[in-house]
Amino acid sequence: MSDESVEQVVVTESTVEQEQEVVSELHEQVVRLTIEAVDHVTESSTQTDAIPPNDPNDLTLPIENAIHPMNIITNINMVQVPVSIAICAISYRGAPYMYEWIRYHFCLGIDQVYIYNYDDTPPYPNSYSITVIPCKAVGKEFDVYPHFIEHFGKRHTWVAFIDINEFIILKNHPSIHPFLSDYRGCNAIGLNRVTFGTNNLVEYTEEPVTKRFIRCAEKPDNFIRSIVRIDYFENVINKHHIKLKAGHTYNTRYQIIDRDIQPNGPIDVACIHHYYTKSESEMRLLIEDGWEIPSFPLDQIHAQFSEIYNTDAWDFYSSRL
Secondary structure, eight states: OOTTTEEEOOTTOHHHHHHHHHHHHHHHHHHHHHHHHOTTOOTTOOOOSOOOOSOTTOOOOOGGGTTOTTOOOTTSSSOOOOOOEEEEEEESSOGGGHHHHHHHHHHTTOOEEEEEESSOOOOOOTTSOEEEEEGGGTOSGGGHHHHHHHHHGGGOSEEEEEETTEEEEESSOSSHHHHHHHTTTOSEEEEEEEEEOOTTOOSOOSSOHHHHOOEEOSSOOSBEEEEEEGGGEEEEEETTEEEESSSOEEOTTSOEEOSSBOTTOOOSSEEEEEEOSOSHHHHHHHHHTTSOOOSSOGGGGGGSSOSEEOOHHHHHHHTTO
């Protein structure tokens, strides 16, 4: 395992603080230059919830993000801060699935992964940028997201808050950067989950999760997961609901999501594949540990979340193996 690729974190490290100071100074410079350049934004403009423009060269950004340092137009002479996209993930009993999950999301274009680890220390791919934080140094699960923002947030522009059993699925974009570019005027994007069942498997086998489980619920789960502009993160209400400093969380149709659920939310552009049960034996371990409390009797586990076939995740991942 390469020390350069996997960062074992001491949460009070001075290097993080120094890096945050440098990035903050750069952000201030960019904001000043942007304000001077975007002089068409007048004091009379009060709109805060406009739909982001589709044209990447269109200067008419929503006011809530019009002078955000990441919304820099590159055809004028000013400093450009590159967009950086991170994942902040919680892992429990994640060792058997970690390599696939990490590799999948770096294939998707994620720049950095932060894993808050609640149990063991699984093997990590040594060719990617990974930061591992032991959760005993953080506290309860509820504290993870604010901890990430405080200690690592200023390294990045966006962060996706998901778990190790969740995979981001993009249906109209080749990678995460062009997807978020299309939604750059939003402060957070909420994606509904598609829940996968056991695929009638009883025991664990050493194959990729995205290959083993290809049957899922026909309708999306009501709960969302969020990809958030870090500058607008204020607090966590629960792991499905992020409170923003300004603006709203939108779905991929630019409809406002004001809570942790979105019944019948759109999944035609992007969604989250939630591999909830995995095999019966894997689910039983989580239940015994008190990590999961299913809403169905265990003798009915193989009938759950199995209405349709869905190979979107495996199609993407296998094409990059």
